[in-house]
Amino acid sequence: MSLAAETREAVRAHPFVRDALRAGLVNHSAAATWLAEQADLDGDPDAIAAALRRFREDLPAYETEARTASVTMRSGVGVVDDAGDSDSAAGGGDSGAVAADPLLRVGDAAVVDGGDRTAILATGDVDTAVLADALGRLAAADVDVAAAGVAGDALVCVVPRRDGASAVRVVEAALEAVPVEEN
Template identity: 45%
Template sequence: MSSLAAATREAVDAHPFVRDGLRAGIVNYSAAARFLDVEGGTEAVATALRRYADELPQIASRDGEVRVTMQSGIGRSEGSFLAVAGTSYGECSGPLTAILATGDVDGRFLATVANRLAGAEISLEALGLADESVVVIVDRRDASTALATVEDAATGYS
């Protein structure tokens, strides 16, 4: 692999949204080449991007199902609904709400949920993945929007 191709792949891998765009087949290669700012000229980098895109697996739709539920009254407590770095969240009449997505979920789904919640300007108290479950903990005031956002992510997840 030439150094331009390697530099282009490295730049793409440093920007996962560009990699996802390549996988989805929705990238303007010249614009992506300018964005990545790899030395070698826009057209040469665009060509390297096309070649890399041809090697990447396309984004495929998932066959599994995701069930999304919501539970209010969550707060910091010993009864653990989610524990992150020594902080536990559980049922305790707290001011938070947990959104739980179970089923065909993985790290990519977790990233999709996090990105969509950020786009909806919802602040996260905590976020976790374990045993085919994703847990999102938000302030009670953001719960309905967070629920709709996670449900939408589950239906459009690929």
């Protein structure tokens, strides 16, 4: 594999580098040195930087779009590890009986009423791009997310109760500027 191909593969393995390249925010020499160390690229940093510059020319520009969705929060939810076992709650709180209609279910885990967490719900024009951006923003804001998912026109993020209001603002901000991925 050529150094250029290895560099592109390394960038794809580190999506934040790809986003920075798309946005034109990269010091190519610094990124090349970092990739050489982190991705074990065997090549001269100047050659890697040149490969990054060429790759940048092939990437679509970084763009965002606003999405329309209603964002609300619901306090008093918990994450149940085994949806069939009402005594099993993860993340604290008394799960009580498993709700007939959980907010989110993945495998045997479910987000149900009766816990000490808050669910942030966004309904409307949501998809995995909104979820990914919201999760990145929540991580940057040091908000722990116990569960998250998106299906149809609904997105759910479960956070500690004390972070509920902040999480609503973060999700609303994410909806205002969702990264657009051109294929």
